[in-house]
Amino acid sequence: MSASVSPTAPTTDHVHDVIGIGIGPFNLGLACLTAPLDDVDAVFLDAADGFAWHHGMMLDGATIQVPFLADLVTMADPTSPFSFLAWLKETGRLYPFYIREDFHPLRSEYDAYCRWAADRLDTLRWGRRVTAVEHDPTTDLFTVHAETATGTEVRRTRHVVVGVGTEPSVPAALRDLAGPVVHSADYLPNRDALRSAGSIAVVGSGQSAAEVYLDLLEGLRDGGYRLDWVTRSPRFFTMEDTKLTLEMTSPEYTDHFHALPESVRDRLGREQRSLYKGISTDLVSEVYDTLYRISARGPVPTTLRTETSVTDAVWDADRDTYRLTLRHEQLGETYEHEVDRVVLATGYTPRPPRFLDPVEHLVQRDSRGRLAVARDHHVDTLGGRIWVQNAEEHTHGLTAPDLGMGAWRNASIIRSVTGREVYGLEARIAFQEFGLPASVRAGHEAASA
Numbered sequence: 333m334s335a336s337v338s339p340t341a342p343t344t345d346h347v348h349d350v351i352g353i354g355i356g357p358f359n360l361g362l363a364c365l366t367a368p369l370d371d372v373d374a375v376f377l378d379a380a381d382g383f384a385w386h387h388g389m390m391l392d393g394a395t396i397q398v399p400f401l402a403d404l405v406t407m408a409d410p411t412s413p414f415s416f417l418a419w420l421k422e423t424g425r426l427y428p429f430y431i432r433e434d435f436h437p438l439r440s441e442y443d444a445y446c447r448w449a450a451d452r453l454d455t456l457r458w459g460r461r462v463t464a465v466e467h468d469p470t471t472d473l474f475t476v477h478a479e480t481a482t483g484t485e486v487r488r489t490r491h492v493v494v495g496v497g498t499e500p501s502v503p504a505a506l507r508d509l510a511g512p513v514v515h516s517a518d519y520l521p522n523r524d525a526l527r528s529a530g531s532i533a534v535v536g537s538g539q540s541a542a543e544v545y546l547d548l549l550e551g552l553r554d555g556g557y558r559l560d561w562v563t564r565s566p567r568f569f570t571m572e573d574t575k576l577t578l579e580m581t582s583p584e585y586t587d588h589f590h591a592l593p594e595s596v597r598d599r600l601g602r603e604q605r606s607l608y609k610g611i612s613t614d615l616v617s618e619v620y621d622t623l624y625r626i627s628a629r630g631p632v633p634t635t636l637r638t639e640t641s642v643t644d645a646v647w648d649a650d651r652d653t654y655r656l657t658l659r660h661e662q663l664g665e666t667y668e669h670e671v672d673r674v675v676l677a678t679g680y681t682p683r684p685p686r687f688l689d690p691v692e693h694l695v696q697r698d699s700r701g702r703l704a705v706a707r708d709h710h711v712d713t714l715g716g717r718i719w720v721q722n723a724e725e726h727t728h729g730l731t732a733p734d735l736g737m738g739a740w741r742n743a744s745i746i747r748s749v750t751g752r753e754v755y756g757l758e759a760r761i762a763f764q765e766f767g768l769p770a771s772v773r774a775g776h777e778a779a780s781a
Contacts, residue, residue: 350749351476351489352376353462353687355383357735358721359495360446361404362742363453364414365755372750375487377478379461383450385443388518391543396442397571397612399435402736404449408743408755414452419445460485465492465718466690474691474717491749494688495721498680503642506535506676511647511654516540516677523547527555529672533656535642536677537563539571542611544677546619552626552633559634560671564641564661571610579762580607581734588766589729590707594698601726608730609679645674682723694718702726708748709741716748 350366352359355378366374401407403416412418416437420426423444429437437445450456460478467474474492478485500515514522516536526532526548534545545561552559579585589597626632637658643666644657656669688695694712696704703711705724712718721741725732731741743755767773 346488347473348373348375348487348489350374350491350493351474351487352493352495353465353476353685354378354494354496354721355380355450355456355458356495356497356722357385357404357446358738358742359493360450360456361738362493362495362721362745363455364404364412364449365408365739365742365746367414367453367455369746369750369754372746375455375457377457377460377462377476377487379459381458383443383447385446386439386517387443388520389516389540389543390440390443390520391547392440394439394543395434395436396439396735397436397539398735400429400437401435402734402738403445405739407736408739414449416442416445419448422448462687464687464690467694472714477687491717491719493719493721493745494685494723496683496685497722499683500676501679501681502676503535503678505642505657506645506674506678509645509647509654509674511649511674513647513654513674513676516544516675517680519544519547519675526673526675527551527557529557531558531560531670531672532675533560533562533654533669533671533673534675534677535562536675536679537565537569538609538677538679539611539615540679541677542568542615542619544675546615546622548675549619549622549626549634553629557633557672560669561634561636562640562642562656562658563638566639566662568616568636568638569606569610570613570616572607576764577607579764580604580729580766581731581737582760582762583740583758584760584762585764585766586728586731586737587707590727591767594700597726597729601729604730608734682725685720685723688718691718698726708744710748719745719748 349372352362352374355376359376360383363374363376366372400416405412405414406416417426420429459480462476462478464477465474473488473490476487476489476492500517502515506513512525514526532548534541534548541561541563548559589600623632639661641659641661642656643659646655648655653670653672654674656671657666658669659666694714695718696711696713698704703720703723705711705720705727708716709719709724710716711720722733731737740757743757746755747753747757
């Protein structure tokens with residue numbers, strides 16, 4: 333079914349069971365898993381005019397960093413008609429994907445698959461920018477206000493699931509900078525303009541930084557520009573994806589992480605970044621091999637600078653250049669670097685859901701003002717009425733942005749909303765124990781009773 337705009341405006345008399353706000357991969361997965369449920373009335377709103385996933389980084393050959401099983405539904409319901417394999421079969425690509433023998437889909441394939449799934453749903457409402465969520469204590473219902481091209485829609489619901497995603501993160505030294513600075517989220521539309529410059533600096537340390545650097549490196553000889561890669565990381569970290577490490581993307585590790593004190597979780601969050609924010613090993617090898625190949629023809633006009641932070645930046649409009657102040661952290665030395673164009677591959681940060689301001693009195697916060705997300709992903713004081721998707725990295729750790737845990741989280745939300753286990757939820761999948769042994773925990777509990 334088409335996910336086009338509903339032809340008739342809803343009335344406030346109708347009450348939905350769930351309204352999802354934002355339609356990224358996680359809420360799209362929730363829409364797929366609720367679609368066959370007769371006892372769940374769900375609708376999903378988004379300001380965009382259709383599904384789009386990282387189109388600014390849709391580079392040829394780029395793959396997602398998780399296997400195809402981490403699609404919208406499979407880890408909750410392998411029989412779902414919304415699976416990646418179902419999309420491959422319908423589009424005639426199942427056997428080519430099988431022969432390819434690579435579990436990781438192309439980024440363009442994953443985007444096309446999500447758009448295919450979106451087109452098969454009749455619960456998605458595009459062109460709705462949610463402006464406010466209110467709560468009526470008398471009826472115990474939420475009212476969701478959304479702006480459309482023709483006016484305002486008002487809907488009522490029992491539950492709200494917030495999945496507005498993230499927004500580009502810009503370091504303080506580069507914030508509000510004049511000139512043609514480009515975030516990697518907008519890389520492709522600006523690639524030709526970047527390549528016409530005399531020099532380019534890529535700032536960042538993760539997968540996106542490596543992909544942008546490699547893409548610009550391929551055109552280095554023909555483009556006639558200098559290319560620099562600047563990262564504050566002490567080295568070019570690869571993403572650690574050994575099998576025992578991957579067990580940390582499990583329900584039981586999430587249980588362990590969530591139960592830790594806030595200060596410990598924050599420390600671990602910093603220490604564990606290479607587990608999910610590093611560069612794929614294949615990509616690091618490809619960067620080096622490309623450098624080696626180009627160097628066979630002579631000196632390569634490029635530098636790779638680790639342990640280097642951008643502490644200040646000034647745009648000189650007359651010279652059409654940036655003057656970056658760089659600091660080498662190990663040496664404690666500061667120096668200036670002039671470059672024509674800057675690409676910020678500095679990641680993303682959770683997008684603040686300002687539409688929740690009217691119900692802020694119902695939202696739980698931690699000591700730093702962040703959402704205090706319960707283990708089952710609700711954030712409200714009512715006990716399970718407002719849920720969040722991928723806004724809980726500080727409370728749930730590396731599973732929050734992991735596409736592979738998205739279906740599990742959605743199955744958990746559905747269980748809480750319906751009061752029944754619609755989709756089986758694995759409680760334990762790891763061989764490891766992440767906390768104290770069960771016998772020791774039982775002894776502690778008995779001693780404290």
